[in-house]
Amino acid sequence: xxxxSLIWLIIxxxxxxxxxxxxxxxxxxxxxxxxxxxxxSVSTTxxxxxxxxxxxxxxxxxxxxxxxxxxxxxxxxxxxxxxxTLLGVECDVAEAGELHLSQTENDITTMRMVTQIEVPxxxxxxxxxxxxHIMLVNLKQNLNPGDTIILRLQFEKSGEVLxxxxxxxxx
Ligand SMILES: [Cu+2]
Numbered sequence: 001x002x003x004x005s006l007i008w009l010i011i012x013x014x015x016x017x018x019x020x021x022x023x024x025x026x027x028x029x030x031x032x033x034x035x036x037x038x039x040x041s042v043s044t045t046x047x048x049x050x051x052x053x054x055x056x057x058x059x060x061x062x063x064x065x066x067x068x069x070x071x072x073x074x075x076x077x078x079x080x081x082x083x084x085t086l087l088g089v090e091c092d093v094a095e096a097g098e099l100h101l102s103q104t105e106n107d108i109t110t111m112r113m114v115t116q117i118e119v120p121x122x123x124x125x126x127x128x129x130x131x132x133h134i135m136l137v138n139l140k141q142n143l144n145p146g147d148t149i150i151l152r153l154q155f156e157k158s159g160e161v162l163x164x165x166x167x168x169x170x171x
Contacts, residue, residue, distance in 0.1 A: 030082035032119070032158045037165035039149055042070045043142040057079075070094070070135040070143055072151060073127045078119040084115040085156040093149050094160055095138035102130050116156075129170065143167045 072091075078084050080107030102111040109130070119125050127133050134151070141151065147167040151158055152160055 014071040030158045031078055031157055032155060032161050034074040034163050037163045038168045039072045039075035039143060039165045040070045041143050041145045041167050042068050042167045048154045070136045070139060075124055075126050076119050077124045081121050083121045084119045084158055087156055088154045089134045090152040093139055093141055094136035098135040098137055100133050100135045145169050
């Protein structure tokens with residue numbers, strides 16, 4: 001290797017180092033912060049079917065399948081001067097993470113899937129039982145109280161935000 005190629009190699013390595021350092025800085029200054037994330041505990045023996053959100057087991061159950069769902073809750077803060085939008089969630093313990101909204105009207109609770117959840121500028125949105133929540137669809141394993149699971153939240157402006165959520169029995 002002649003001296004000219006060596007110099008080029010050093011320049012390329014330096015650019016790579018600087019770029020990766022910048023990437024880290026961006027990650028650390030994300031304007032999104034998450035408070036008290038938790039996931040509803042589920043096991044095959046306690047809650048078969050699709051029941052969630054406090055409905056009695058079986059009310060929403062698909063009688064022919066033994067699939068399990070759970071829900072994740074948290075308080076999402078947005079410290080930015082721009083609104084941001086939660087677009088989706090991924091999680092290794094479930095086949096899919098869906099954004100849902102539960103609503104109660106005339107004593108009947110229904111839930112529907114939503115495509116996004118907006119987090120206002122310098123404000124927050126609470127995901128909680130009976131309201132917005134993240135539905136973890138078709139769990140691949142039991143979720144026992146005391147477990148910790150990782151959720152990967154996808155925001156329109158802030159990109160991916162990792163959340164470590166505790167598994168708890170619903171109150
Ligand atoms: Cu739901």
